[in-house]
Amino acid sequence: MDNDNSMTLMVNGQHYNIECNKKMPLLWVLRDILELNGTKYSCGIGACGACTVHLDGQPVRSCSINVDSILDKEITTIEGLSKNAELDVVQQAWLKEDVPQCGYCQSGQIMSAAWLLKTNKDPSDKDIDEAMSGNLCRCGTYLRIRKAIENAASSMQ
Amino acid sequence: MKRRDFFKTTSLAGGGLLISTFIPLSCNVPAEQSVSWEPNFFLRIDTNNKITFICSRTELGQGTSTGLAMIVADELLIDLENLSIEFADGALEKYGDFQDTGGSNGIRLLWNPLREAMAVTREIFIMAAAQIWDMEPKDCYSEQGLVYDKSNDRKATYASLIYLAKTLPAPFEVKLRNASEYKYIGKPVIGKRIKTIVQGKYPYGIDVKLPNLVYAAIERCPVWEGKLVSFNDKKAREFPGVIDVMEVPSTEIQTSDFKGGVRPGVAILANNTWVALEAKKLLNVNWDLGPFAEKSDSDVEKELKEQLKKPKTIHSDFNNASELLKASNKKIVATYVSSYQANACMEPLNATAYHRGNIIEIWAGSQGPAMFRERIHELTGLPEAAIISHNLPSGGGFGRRFHSDYVEEAVLISQKIRLPVKVTWSREDTITTSKYHPFCVDSWEASFDKNNKIMAIGYQGTVSNTNGYRPYPYSLPMVHFNRLTENSGRLLPRSSWRSVFAHPWILSLECFIDELAATQKMDALSFRFELLKEAKVIEQLMEVWVGDNLYPKKLLRTLESVQKKSNWGNSGDGIFQGVACASYNTSYCSLVFDISLVDDMIKIHKATAVVDCGLIINPSKVKAQIEGSIIWGLTAALKSGITVKKGRVVQSNFHDYNLLRIDETPTIQVCLLESSDAPSGAGEVAVPVVAPALLNAIYAATGKRIRKLPVQNHAF
Numbered sequence: 001m002d003n004d005n006s007m008t009l010m011v012n013g014q015h016y017n018i019e020c021n022k023k024m025p026l027l028w029v030l031r032d033i034l035e036l037n038g039t040k041y042s043c044g045i046g047a048c049g050a051c052t053v054h055l056d057g058q059p060v061r062s063c064s065i066n067v068d069s070i071l072d073k074e075i076t077t078i079e080g081l082s083k084n085a086e087l088d089v090v091q092q093a094w095l096k097e098d099v100p101q102c103g104y105c106q107s108g109q110i111m112s113a114a115w116l117l118k119t120n121k122d123p124s125d126k127d128i129d130e131a132m133s134g135n136l137c138r139c140g141t142y143l144r145i146r147k148a149i150e151n152a153a154s155s156m157q
Numbered sequence: 158m159k160r161r162d163f164f165k166t167t168s169l170a171g172g173g174l175l176i177s178t179f180i181p182l183s184c185n186v187p188a189e190q191s192v193s194w195e196p197n198f199f200l201r202i203d204t205n206n207k208i209t210f211i212c213s214r215t216e217l218g219q220g221t222s223t224g225l226a227m228i229v230a231d232e233l234l235i236d237l238e239n240l241s242i243e244f245a246d247g248a249l250e251k252y253g254d255f256q257d258t259g260g261s262n263g264i265r266l267l268w269n270p271l272r273e274a275m276a277v278t279r280e281i282f283i284m285a286a287a288q289i290w291d292m293e294p295k296d297c298y299s300e301q302g303l304v305y306d307k308s309n310d311r312k313a314t315y316a317s318l319i320y321l322a323k324t325l326p327a328p329f330e331v332k333l334r335n336a337s338e339y340k341y342i343g344k345p346v347i348g349k350r351i352k353t354i355v356q357g358k359y360p361y362g363i364d365v366k367l368p369n370l371v372y373a374a375i376e377r378c379p380v381w382e383g384k385l386v387s388f389n390d391k392k393a394r395e396f397p398g399v400i401d402v403m404e405v406p407s408t409e410i411q412t413s414d415f416k417g418g419v420r421p422g423v424a425i426l427a428n429n430t431w432v433a434l435e436a437k438k439l440l441n442v443n444w445d446l447g448p449f450a451e452k453s454d455s456d457v458e459k460e461l462k463e464q465l466k467k468p469k470t471i472h473s474d475f476n477n478a479s480e481l482l483k484a485s486n487k488k489i490v491a492t493y494v495s496s497y498q499a500n501a502c503m504e505p506l507n508a509t510a511y512h513r514g515n516i517i518e519i520w521a522g523s524q525g526p527a528m529f530r531e532r533i534h535e536l537t538g539l540p541e542a543a544i545i546s547h548n549l550p551s552g553g554g555f556g557r558r559f560h561s562d563y564v565e566e567a568v569l570i571s572q573k574i575r576l577p578v579k580v581t582w583s584r585e586d587t588i589t590t591s592k593y594h595p596f597c598v599d600s601w602e603a604s605f606d607k608n609n610k611i612m613a614i615g616y617q618g619t620v621s622n623t624n625g626y627r628p629y630p631y632s633l634p635m636v637h638f639n640r641l642t643e644n645s646g647r648l649l650p651r652s653s654w655r656s657v658f659a660h661p662w663i664l665s666l667e668c669f670i671d672e673l674a675a676t677q678k679m680d681a682l683s684f685r686f687e688l689l690k691e692a693k694v695i696e697q698l699m700e701v702w703v704g705d706n707l708y709p710k711k712l713l714r715t716l717e718s719v720q721k722k723s724n725w726g727n728s729g730d731g732i733f734q735g736v737a738c739a740s741y742n743t744s745y746c747s748l749v750f751d752i753s754l755v756d757d758m759i760k761i762h763k764a765t766a767v768v769d770c771g772l773i774i775n776p777s778k779v780k781a782q783i784e785g786s787i788i789w790g791l792t793a794a795l796k797s798g799i800t801v802k803k804g805r806v807v808q809s810n811f812h813d814y815n816l817l818r819i820d821e822t823p824t825i826q827v828c829l830l831e832s833s834d835a836p837s838g839a840g841e842v843a844v845p846v847v848a849p850a851l852l853n854a855i856y857a858a859t860g861k862r863i864r865k866l867p868v869q870n871h872a873f
Contacts, residue, residue, distance in 0.1 A: 020429075021397060021398065021431075021432070024431050025431060028429060028430055028431035031364075032372070032430055032431065033429070035366065037357070037364040038356070038357020038358065040363075040503070040504070041363065041430070041505065041581075042503050042504070042505065042584060043584040043810055043811050044583060044584055044810075045810055045811075045812065047810060047811040047812050048503070048584075048811050050503060077357070078356065078357030079356070079357055079358075082356075087355065087356070091355040091356065094351075094355045095347060095351055095352055095355055096347075098345070098347045098351060098777045099355075100218070100351055100354040100355065101218030101219065101220070101781055101785060102217055102218025102502075102504070102550075102551060102552045102553045102554075103218060103350070103351075103354035103359050103552070104218075104502075104503040104504045104552025104553060105503045105552075106354055106355060110355060129819060130820075132819045132820075133819050133820045136503070136811060136816050136818065137503070137816075137819075138501055138503045138553050138555070138789075138816060139218050139503075139553060139781075139785045140784055140785030140786070140787070140788030140789055140817070140822075141784075141785065142817075142818075142822040143784055143822060143824075143825055144781070145819060146819065
């Protein structure tokens with residue numbers, strides 16, 4: 001690869017020097033190059049939410065963002081969600097409510113929920129619907145996702 | 158060896174056979190103290206007191222690995238916290254039919270052998286301690302991974318007893334623990350895997366990394382039974398990161414359609430997944446689209462319905478139904494149609510294989526690690542002993558990962574390059590060129606006497622026979638006629654799909670029962686009560702997989718309970734209810750939907766489910782399975798389904814093969830009935846009742862009988 005493909009990424013507070021096609025979606029950079037496998041591939045078109053990460057704190061579908069468009073941004077993945085404790089408050093709520101079944105979509109679910117709770121300390125049912133309806137779950141864990149968000153919200157108050 | 162024969166042998170011998178395989182016959186030489194001990198194929202104990210449950214079943218999200226670990230902990234008398242879980246490689250010779258995971262049998266079939274294996278191990282440790290302490294085993298007991306001397310405070314860890322334990326013979330008889338002594342079974346347990354999942358660290362097949370790994374994506378023939386003519390890969394090869402492009406030969410679908418069925422294709426080999434998926438789009442492939450190039454699902458519907466007009470033959474006849482059907486000209490007929498469905502597991506199909514010439518290693522999330530190993534032996538000619546089939550957790554399976562084609566592809570490519578290859582299916586691949594729940598046409602008829610009393614009912618449709626997985630529980634005489642099949646083979650290859658043929662069977666049966674209730678001017682629930690109260694126990698043990706007969710009284714108990722829980726008949730103004738009930742193997746479920754009409758659109762408010770699945774191991778996981786099954790069933794009833802035009806699947810991704818979302822999910826109340834019967838499985842029983850309960854509620858609300866799935870537009 002020529003030097004034009006060298007880039008520096010900021011993921012979970014750490015700088016990574018990478019070399020790859022500049023049009024490579026962030027998802028595949030995370031998974032195949034940085035080996036941060038917690039972010040999942042499922043649809044590739046931003047229609048399921050399994051690949052959700054935070055870009056400067058905002059939830060985005062990492063399958064649909066070219067890596068060279070976000071070099072100046074701070075990326076947070078599921079691996080970097082918990083800043084201090086072993087588990088973030090959302091992850092703790094997910095554990096307490098026994099949310100995951102197969103678990104494959106849950107990184108994306110948790111990243112969407114974490115953003116919701118950061119911006120809305122007391123989300124209504126409708127707020128939860130709006131924030132979470134872009135995240136699909138084939139196992140059908142939606143009822144427990146809702147409960148876990150409510151649980152996390154009350155533990156944050 | 159036929160899989161079924163193996164099952165028969167092991168089930169007769171129980172855990173004892175599995176145990177004795179590992180007990181050395183000569184006990185003269187104590188083994189090295191540093192070596193761990195595998196007293197049976199499910200357990201390894203290390204000298205540092207690490208105890209590992211080797212889970213033969215696949216973890217697909219149903220929680221089987223946690224449930225089985227609870228059983229191990231309760232019978233071996235150890236702390237669940239201290240029990241590690243590993244997944245066993247595919248091994249028919251070790252696990253027989255206790256490995257490949259389907260039919261909601263994960264826990265049910267292991268319930269006895271696993272407990273026996275653990276009880277034997279526990280007793281051997283007691284015997285070992287007694288021998289060291291020079292006392293009788295009856296004067297010792299075990300608790301939390303330790304053996305105690307009853308008379309004083311002497312104790313020994315299991316691990317410290319290994320060196321002697323492994324020389325001792327298994328006792329002839331062991332006593333299993335009583336239900337009242339269980340510490341874990343029956344209580345909600347959140348397994349260790351959940352903590353790993355919420356941290357994004359659970360290892361799925363798609364996460365496999367190996368030195369020198371080659372990433373592959375395959376362009377497959379878009380029409381089933383088509384062939385590869387030629388391809389131009391010039392542009393694809395120019396894409397940076399592409400290593401090679403090669404043909405993937407098709408494999409013939411086998412009589413057991415779990416094996417074979419690799420479509421002809423062209424594989425891109427690349428240095429990462431994205432390059433492979435992108436370069437695939439640059440291929441120019443010339444296909445011979447074969448016999449189905451002009452065929453659509455509407456043609457399948459037409460030809461199946463045409464067959465309904467032909468003379469019927471009887472497959473099975475219950476209570477002289479065929480004669481009773483003929484005895485009257487007063488009849489009604491109702492024909493139900495349900496669409497193709499894709500499994501659409503959130504983790505797209507993928508498999509990694511490394512064919513080293515004399516050894517093949519496979520890493521895949523699969524429901525059939527043992528069957529796949531057998532299949533790769535058939536495909537390559539290498540002995541099964543040279544094939545290592547690692548079983549990783551799956552991001553959903555729902556039946557699709559019981560079909561080996563995606564693993565065969567990885568082996569076929571690796572065979573050519575002798576490097577480890579990971580084949581990843583794009584989402585589009587999983588929707589357009591996969592295997593599918595079949596298109597079904599299912600027709601019921603009933604005859605009435607001159608007083609309008611129902612004499613008998615008859616079924617003809619795409620379900621081949623009545624059995625434990627597509628049961629008939631009622632006292633009303635019923636005849637099952639010859640099956641409807643597609644002319645010149647299936648338009649799309651078949652996949653198992655959560656609840657399999659129970660979905661069309663129960664859809665049509667439970668909607669038709671509702672139609673019959675209306676002819677008798679009876680309440681839908683009371684009508685079912687009548688038909689179940691008189692029903693006799695139904696033999697269904699003819700299939701080895703089926704664990705028990707069908708007890709209509711058990712189904713009745715779930716119906717009576719759902720009547721109360723759903724507040725049947727008193728649900729309030731503007732709320733309409735529909736009910737359906739079914740058994741599935743040896744589990745039973747009744748379901749009621751509460752719906753309303755808002756601007757002529759249906760709104761689902763609530764689902765109330767009552768389930769009898771025998772002894773409940775882990776109530777949190779059982780409830781999760783019922784909740785998930787109802788959401789699964791609603792997707793099939795209300796969303797797009799798979800349609801086919803000119804041989805090609807029309808849908809391609811989640812934008813047009815949509816799944817139910819959080820904002821569309823109704824309140825779900827699950828009630829699990831107490832039972833001391835053996836655990837009987839919870840992953841599928843609640844799926845087939847969903848569509849009929851919903852359609853029956855729609856009838857209650859609108860007076861319209863919907864007989865085709867999915868329900869289009871939801872407007873009435």
